Amino acid sequence: xxxxxxxxxxxKLLFFVKNLSVLLWGSILIGIGLAIFSYKAFxxxxxxxxxxxxxxxxxxxxxxxxxxxxxxxxxxKVPKITPGFSILDEDFISSKFGLTxxxxxxxxxxxxxxxxxxxDLVLYYRLFVAPSTRFVDWQQKPSFPYPPDFEEPYASxxxxxxxxxxxxxxxxxxxTRELLQQLNAEHPNENIALIRNNARDDTAWxxxxxxxxxGVRIPARILWGIPLGEAxxxxxxxxxxxxxNGEAWxxxxxxxxxxxxxxxxxxxxxGNEPLIExxxxxxxxxxxxxxxxxxxxxxxxxxxxxxxxxxxxAMSPIxxxxxNQNVYRLLLMLPIGALVVVCFRTFIGVxxxxxxxxxxxxxxxxxxxxxxxxxxxxxxxxxxLFIRFYLERLMLLLVPRLTSILIIVLILMLVISLVSNLLGxxxxxxxxxxxxxxxxxxxxxxxxxxxxxxxxxALYQGLxxxxxxxxxxxxxxxxDLTYLxxxxxxxxxxxxxxxxxxxxxxxxxxTELWRxxxxxxxx
Amino acid sequence: MMFKFFASPAxxxxxxxxxxxxxxxxxxxxxxxxxxxxxxxxxxxxKQRALDAGIPVPELYSVIQYQRQTHNLAxxxxxxxxxxxxxxKGSGGNGILIIAGQFGDHFRKPxxxxxxxxxxxxxxxxxxxGMYSLGGVADKAIxxxxxxxxxIFKDIIFxxxxxxxxxxxxxxxxxxxxxxxxRASDGKAxxxxxxxxxxxDLASGESRGGVLLNRYCTLHxxxxxxxxxLKIPHWDAIxxxxxxxxxxxxxxxxxxxxxxxxxxxxxxxxxxxRPGLNVQxxxxxGLKESIRTIRALTSxxxxxxxxxxIAHSLANVARADASGI
Numbered sequence: 001x002x003x004x005x006x007x008x009x010x011x012k013l014l015f016f017v018k019n020l021s022v023l024l025w026g027s028i029l030i031g032i033g034l035a036i037f038s039y040k041a042f043x044x045x046x047x048x049x050x051x052x053x054x055x056x057x058x059x060x061x062x063x064x065x066x067x068x069x070x071x072x073x074x075x076x077k078v079p080k081i082t083p084g085f086s087i088l089d090e091d092f093i094s095s096k097f098g099l100t101x102x103x104x105x106x107x108x109x110x111x112x113x114x115x116x117x118x119x120d121l122v123l124y125y126r127l128f129v130a131p132s133t134r135f136v137d138w139q140q141k142p143s144f145p146y147p148p149d150f151e152e153p154y155a156s157x158x159x160x161x162x163x164x165x166x167x168x169x170x171x172x173x174x175x176t177r178e179l180l181q182q183l184n185a186e187h188p189n190e191n192i193a194l195i196r197n198n199a200r201d202d203t204a205w206x207x208x209x210x211x212x213x214x215g216v217r218i219p220a221r222i223l224w225g226i227p228l229g230e231a232x233x234x235x236x237x238x239x240x241x242x243x244x245n246g247e248a249w250x251x252x253x254x255x256x257x258x259x260x261x262x263x264x265x266x267x268x269x270x271g272n273e274p275l276i277e278x279x280x281x282x283x284x285x286x287x288x289x290x291x292x293x294x295x296x297x298x299x300x301x302x303x304x305x306x307x308x309x310x311x312x313x314a315m316s317p318i319x320x321x322x323x324n325q326n327v328y329r330l331l332l333m334l335p336i337g338a339l340v341v342v343c344f345r346t347f348i349g350v351x352x353x354x355x356x357x358x359x360x361x362x363x364x365x366x367x368x369x370x371x372x373x374x375x376x377x378x379x380x381x382x383x384x385l386f387i388r389f390y391l392e393r394l395m396l397l398l399v400p401r402l403t404s405i406l407i408i409v410l411i412l413m414l415v416i417s418l419v420s421n422l423l424g425x426x427x428x429x430x431x432x433x434x435x436x437x438x439x440x441x442x443x444x445x446x447x448x449x450x451x452x453x454x455x456x457x458a459l460y461q462g463l464x465x466x467x468x469x470x471x472x473x474x475x476x477x478x479x480d481l482t483y484l485x486x487x488x489x490x491x492x493x494x495x496x497x498x499x500x501x502x503x504x505x506x507x508x509x510x511t512e513l514w515r516x517x518x519x520x521x522x523x
Numbered sequence: 524m525m526f527k528f529f530a531s532p533a534x535x536x537x538x539x540x541x542x543x544x545x546x547x548x549x550x551x552x553x554x555x556x557x558x559x560x561x562x563x564x565x566x567x568x569x570k571q572r573a574l575d576a577g578i579p580v581p582e583l584y585s586v587i588q589y590q591r592q593t594h595n596l597a598x599x600x601x602x603x604x605x606x607x608x609x610x611x612k613g614s615g616g617n618g619i620l621i622i623a624g625q626f627g628d629h630f631r632k633p634x635x636x637x638x639x640x641x642x643x644x645x646x647x648x649x650x651x652x653g654m655y656s657l658g659g660v661a662d663k664a665i666x667x668x669x670x671x672x673x674x675i676f677k678d679i680i681f682x683x684x685x686x687x688x689x690x691x692x693x694x695x696x697x698x699x700x701x702x703x704x705x706r707a708s709d710g711k712a713x714x715x716x717x718x719x720x721x722x723x724d725l726a727s728g729e730s731r732g733g734v735l736l737n738r739y740c741t742l743h744x745x746x747x748x749x750x751x752x753l754k755i756p757h758w759d760a761i762x763x764x765x766x767x768x769x770x771x772x773x774x775x776x777x778x779x780x781x782x783x784x785x786x787x788x789x790x791x792x793x794x795x796x797r798p799g800l801n802v803q804x805x806x807x808x809g810l811k812e813s814i815r816t817i818r819a820l821t822s823x824x825x826x827x828x829x830x831x832x833i834a835h836s837l838a839n840v841a842r843a844d845a846s847g848i
Contacts, residue, residue: 346544395645397590398652448654452617453716506545508532517530518739519538519807 019504026500033493040488044134050483052297056088056130057228057290059266063125063276065284067117072280074112076125077269081106085266086132088300093124106140107269117281129228129266130300138249138270142219148211154198157191158212172218172245179212180241180257206239206254207272219244221271223251228264228290235288237268237275317486325486330363332485335495337362337472342502344468349511352465353445360438361465362472370473374466377439380412381462384443385450392447406440413439539809541800546776550814554693554775555796562772563794566665567611569772576771578764578791581607581668581782588663590651593644599666600625600643607670608647610655611663616713618655620646621669621684670790673783675756686792687723687761687781690802690810691769693823696762696834697813699723700805701730701755705744714801719743721750722806725838728758734804761789762831768794813837 040046063074079087080103092099097112112123150158165182169175183192199205206222213220223240240261241254251261261267269275278284317328337359344350352358365373387408391401413436442465450458475481485491508516535542541550562568573580584606585599600606604625610618622630622638629637647664649655656662672684690698700720707717714720719740721733730753732741741749755761765779768791778798781789803809816837817823824830 349543395641395648397648398654504548506542506548508535508540508542509544512540512542513529513532513535516535516538516540516804517528518734518804519530519535519540519809 022500022504026497029493029497029500031497033490033497036490037488037494040490046487047297048484048488049480050296053294054130054297054300055292056128056295056300057266057292059127059129059226059228060289060291061125061127062287062289063123063284064286065117065121065278065281067114067119067121067281069116069118070280072114072117072121072278074123074281074284075277076110076112076123076286077273077275078108078110078125079127079266079268080104080108081136081138082129082267083136083261084131084263085129086134086300088128088130090128091124091126093126097123106138107271121281130295141246142221142244144217145214145219147215147217150211150215154195157194158215160191161195162212162216166216172243173250175216175218176213176220176241176243176250176252177257177259179209180252180254183209184255184257202239202254206241209241209254213243221249223261223267224269224275225261225265225267226288226290227262228266228292231289231291233287233289235290237288238265240265242270316489328489329482329486330366332489332492333476333482334359334363335492336481336485337476339495339499340472340475341468342499344464344471346502346505347509349509350464350468351461352468353442353449353461354465357438357442358465358468359472359476360435361469362476364435364438365469365473366477370470373473374470376416377466379416380409380439381442381446383412384409384439385447388443388447392451402440402444405443406436409436409439409443535809539811540803541810541814543800546797546800550692550776551797555777559772559774560796563774563777563796564614565611566609566613566793567663569794570665572771573768573791576767578767578771579787579789580791581670581784584666584668586611586663586665587647587651590648593647593651596644596647597640600630603666605669606666607668608643608650609665609667610650611665612656612660613650613662614655616716618646618650623669670782670792671785673756673785675753675783684782687755687783687789688798688802689761689765689779689781690798691765691777691779692810692814693775693817694766694769695817695823695830695837696725696765697810697817697837698802698806698808699725700802703733703743703750705735707744714799714805719750720801720805722802722808723755725762726835727838728755728761729753730755731806734801739804739807755783757783757789759831762834763827764789764791766827766830812840816840 041048061076063076065072065074074097078090078101092101092110092112094112097114100111100113102109102111110125114121149155161179161182165175165178169178183195185192188196195208196205199208203222210220210222220241220243223242224237225240226235227238239254241252242249243252244250250259252259253262276284276286317325317332320328338356341352341356341358345352345355361373361377364377367373368376384405388405391404396404442462446458446462449461562572567583567586570580570583584603587593587596587599600622605623607622608620613619620638620643621633622643623633624631626637629639630643631637650662650664653661670684685701685703687699687701689696700722702714703719703721705717705719714734714736717736719733719735722731723729724731731751732739733743733750734740735744741751743750761781764781768779769777772794774794774796776796776798778795780792780795782792784790800810817833820833824833
């Protein structure tokens with residue numbers, strides 16, 4: 001007879017390759033998982049542990065105007081690009097008004113409309129923001145402006161200043177800095193004094209600078225924003241100067257010359273278009289008020305995720321609706337429990353009833369807490385076991401017997417819940433959440449093991465199951481871990497890689513060191 | 524002898540001990556393709572294959588496949604004074620019921636305990652509903668010849684049927700032990716149920732010291748006779764049977780269970796695609812060295828005698844190793 005044992009001889013290389021590819025796949029998966037994790041944690045700035053709090057601000061714009069008994073339309077520019085902040089949420093409060101929100105690439109306009117505007121009318125726009133480390137910037141490139149026609153005597157003064165500044169600068173950035181320095185100098189020369197006197201207020205001053213910059217064909221614009229400080233009921237928009245150096249918008253303070261967007265400056269809109277436009281009404285007024293509060297970072301991250309266009313975050317469960325989120329909060333912990341089972345079975349050698357039954361018990365413990373869970377589980381299984389031994393004497397067929405056990409388990413759970421309700425023990429009430437089928441199967445398996453392998457083996461496996469379930473519960477109910485799995489689901493790849501690695505573990509189990517001790521004691 | 528509660532992994536490695544994890548990954552998954560499992564997991568198929576290959580097996584009396592057949596049980600069993608009922612897909616010796624004789628309406632177990640016909644029917648119905656089968660799938664009940672064990676073991680046996688377990692690797696026997704039921708094991712030959720495992724020298728077929736519940740022991744716990752020095756008759760025939768079994772089913776890592784019948788000689792009882800590792804404890808030697816030697820062979824001999832020679836030489840090496848420590 002020809003010998004044909006699979007992979008008998010010469011299979012060694014193939015086997016080695018198999019080990020190697022498991023090692024490789026595991027490493028690749030763990031590598032990818034950790035890479036995505038690091039990107040999200042360190043680049044996108046997602047917190048790696050729960051309970052971290054962050055300051056959030058609520059900015060409210062109140063618009064009041066008088067209606068003219070006819071149709072009225074209110075256009076309000078609302079923020080879109082907000083460097084340093086993420087928009088968590090926004091509310092438009094306006095009874096009777098119809099609202100449309102128009103978004104363009106870098107700006108948004110809220111439009112309230114009403115058929116008949118009568119008397120004093122109030123509209124609110126409320127914005128919730130939180131600091132964010134995520135990089136956001138204006139991307140749209142401006143066209144080169146045409147130099148404006150300056151009137152005399154300003155024209156010659158401006159030309160003189162432009163020549164001065166040009167000599168002492170190299171590029172857009174240094175030109176702007178030098179210009180602002182000269183214009184704001186403590187001891188201005190007569191040219192500068194002339195220009196200064198021409199600007200009546202801050203806006204005129206900034207527009208003046210923008211015109212000068214246009215004269216040398218540097219695209220410049222005004223940036224309006226709100227300084228987020230202490231709570232205040234009357235905050236005014238502040239302005240900053242922005243110039244484009246061909247790649248990005250650079251921000252300067254038109255008075256001090258300070259570069260960059262200051263901390264806690266919430267960008268609201270850019271350009272000269274009015275903040276608010278009203279047709280069909282009069283006396284439009286807008287006031288801003290701000291309040292601040294502390295909120296959980298994860299909540300903020302979750303809300304902010306909606307605004308982020310990062311594909312990685314869009315694929316994270318925090319982007320899901322809340323009810324689905326709670327399901328995944330639970331499901332994402334199952335692999336942790338499965339890994340606990342792997343460790344206990346492969347490395348330690350603890351026997352359990354069924355492979356993943358301990359995880360299901362552990363899930364039930366989440367509702368009852370560990371101690372009550374262990375207690376009620378043991379009580380139900382014990383009573384069920386006694387009844388099962390009696391059923392054995394009735395010689396029932398397998399499936400009807402299992403059904404009987406299922407019903408008995410349900411009765412037991414009901415009795416326990418009713419009794420604990422009478423005693424006022426709320427914890428035990430949740431025993432009803434125990435997976436009944438699991439309990440019934442445990443009782444059946446345990447009684448068979450009991451009869452065939454003895455009480456010792458049955459108790460040993462029962463205790464093993466409870467031990468694994470308890471450790472699984474402790475890990476699966478760990479808040480830090482739950483948070484980590486939920487916000488960083490790429491950890492699944494890491495867990496997958498780990499389980500691939502563990503799948504090729506061929507070393508001894510801890511229990512084998514005990515089992516084979518007779519062989520070592522000879523030496 | 525220094526007693527240790529735990530062995531160090533290094534000392535086990537030195538002994539060439541194979542752990543469950545290594546057995547699963549390195550032996551079973553590598554050498555036992557899953558599609559061959561039904562050949563050994565279903566004892567009916569095993570029996571048929573063995574008969575085809577000329578391997579002696581206990582005679583099959585009848586097979587019960589449907590629940591309603593259990594009502595004809597009395598008629599079926601009338602013609603046999605003694606018999607064994609077992610599940611076709613059982614594992615670990617579970618669900619095996621041995622009947623040594625009949626007393627009117629009752630059946631007598633070897634222990635003397637009486638079993639009523641209805642209890643027997645219930646047992647059969649449990650088997651059919653898959654209570655003892657792997658994964659709980661519906662099963663068949665086999666009724667077969669009850670082995671009358673040869674008197675060779677009578678001094679070191681309490682009751683029940685002792686069986687000889689051989690481990691065959693790539694068609695070459697690498698280890699053997701005899702499993703002796705004890706009072707504690709309730710007549711079952713399962714080591715983890717308290718049966719006594721006694722190592723057998725592959726070359727001579729002679730028994731050695733034994734292992735009881737993971738402890739080394741040289742005396743039978745019930746009869747207090749030495750387990751060592753017993754020569755098993757027909758040893759080379761047994762080796763030949765084991766080799767033929769391996770060739771028949773094609774599993775690279777195979778457990779072969781053989782019983783000694785008083786009249787019929789060695790009979791193959793069942794095969795196991797996932798044989799356990801207790802044979803290592805019984806023999807006080809790990810399997811690793813033999814497996815490495817066989818894997819290092821440039822080609823596997825097809826000739827059975829040649830393979831028996833290799834098995835003998837493996838035993839001699841192992842013996843030298845064991846005494847050298």
